[in-house]
Amino acid sequence: MGRIVAISGGTLETTEKLNKYILELTKKENPNVLFVPTASKDDAGYIAEFTEAFEKLGANVGTAKLTCKQYSESELQSMIDWADAIYVGDGNLLFMMKTWRKMQFDDILYRTFTGDSAVLAGIGAGCTCWFNCGYSNSDYNRGMTDWNYMWADNLLDLHHTSACPHYNRDAVRGFDLRLMEKGLPSFALEDNTAFTQNGDRSLFLKSTADANAYYMLYLNGEVSHKEIKLRFPDEIEETDQAAEMPY
Numbered sequence: 600m601g602r603i604v605a606i607s608g609g610t611l612e613t614t615e616k617l618n619k620y621i622l623e624l625t626k627k628e629n630p631n632v633l634f635v636p637t638a639s640k641d642d643a644g645y646i647a648e649f650t651e652a653f654e655k656l657g658a659n660v661g662t663a664k665l666t667c668k669q670y671s672e673s674e675l676q677s678m679i680d681w682a683d684a685i686y687v688g689d690g691n692l693l694f695m696m697k698t699w700r701k702m703q704f705d706d707i708l709y710r711t712f713t714g715d716s717a718v719l720a721g722i723g724a725g726c727t728c729w730f731n732c733g734y735s736n737s738d739y740n741r742g743m744t745d746w747n748y749m750w751a752d753n754l755l756d757l758h759h760t761s762a763c764p765h766y767n768r769d770a771v772r773g774f775d776l777r778l779m780e781k782g783l784p785s786f787a788l789e790d791n792t793a794f795t796q797n798g799d800r801s802l803f804l805k806s807t808a809d810a811n812a813y814y815m816l817y818l819n820g821e822v823s824h825k826e827i828k829l830r831f832p833d834e835i836e837e838t839d840q841a842a843e844m845p846y
Contacts, residue, residue, distance in 0.1 A: 638690025
């Protein structure tokens with residue numbers, strides 16, 4: 600079992616405590632972080648902002664520009680081998696998964712997880728991708744005039760559950776009814792929260808005091824909500840047990 604930090608949403612500033620936790624999980628003084636901004640189509644401004652933020656935290660930052668450059672299989676593997684952490688950026692989840700599958704980058708990430716060779720992390724689309732399926736506004740990112748949330752299926756399935764990021768946003772509230780379409784429990788995560796895994800230990804973290812997260816399951820005609828206990832990264836103790844999972 601590998602290491603995951605799946606951040607629902609927020610900014611690089613509001614999620615800084617979670618970003619620091621990503622670096623701590625690498626157990627390196629100056630870890631190498633590979634940024635994968637495929638979902639934003641390798642947006643130059645996003646790359647610059649991410650690089651500045653993580654370099655300030657002491658990381659060495661590289662970028663895999665999968666939509667702008669053609670990489671050989673050996674070049675991709677060299678970047679993965681270099682990385683102590685791989686951070687997937689936000690944007691269009693469906694476009695990202697389609698791009699990854701063309702170059703079998705999804706398989707590379709799966710092997711990285713099973714071999715635990717790097718921390719896998721991300722935000723927004725980079726949060727949802729690690730689960731079986733997720734609630735996504737990818738149509739909006741293609742220029743639609745409303746949010747038009749939809750299910751994104753056939754994701755990496757490192758955790759066989761569904762995920763709903765940005766659960767604090769009004770546009771996402773329709774997720775409660777859409778959950779009946781899936782036979783899976785879900786993590787409904789507000790911005791500035793994260794699902795984390797370190798081996799067989801799973802915890803839910805937050806970077807701001809007012810953030811919330813929920814287990815959700817459509818059962819017997821009703822949606823069940825169970826609030827998840829959140830803590831700040833600096834509140835984690837070695838004696839903490841794995842979170843109770845609903846699946």
